[in-house]
Amino acid sequence: MRRNEFLAIVFVLLATVGTIFSVFAIEKFRIKKFYTVELIARVPEHGNWYPRKIKVAQGKEVKLLIRNIDTVTHGFAIPDLQVSAGEIKAGEVKVVRFTPQKKGIFPFMCTVWCSDYHMEMRGELIVE
Numbered sequence: 001m002r003r004n005e006f007l008a009i010v011f012v013l014l015a016t017v018g019t020i021f022s023v024f025a026i027e028k029f030r031i032k033k034f035y036t037v038e039l040i041a042r043v044p045e046h047g048n049w050y051p052r053k054i055k056v057a058q059g060k061e062v063k064l065l066i067r068n069i070d071t072v073t074h075g076f077a078i079p080d081l082q083v084s085a086g087e088i089k090a091g092e093v094k095v096v097r098f099t100p101q102k103k104g105i106f107p108f109m110c111t112v113w114c115s116d117y118h119m120e121m122r123g124e125l126i127v128e
């Protein structure tokens, strides 16, 4: 009886640890697989960048698909990583590929004066 109780406790412990480990493993895998990101460009008063935070993995190539769904021209750059998409006209989609080599949080921004709130058209690329 005692032995069975011990085995039951060990089993429960293993199951708990296993579940926690799996969650972390899946999360790591999800980040590693991250490759194509669709980024929507809109003036801040109509929604700003979406998403405003992009999480990617260090050393993995990133393909950013930047879709300007506005009626004005936008631009895109991550100055710290020397990444730029240049001008993105209304309705246009631009693709930039790059491989972040360093970890950190790098601001990205619109590079074309698009509205009175243009300076707020910013987001963050998080490299883990």
Ligand SMILES: [Cu+2]
Binding pocket: 042, 043, 073, 074, 075, 110, 111, 112, 113, 114, 115, 118, 121
């Ligand atoms: Cu803009």
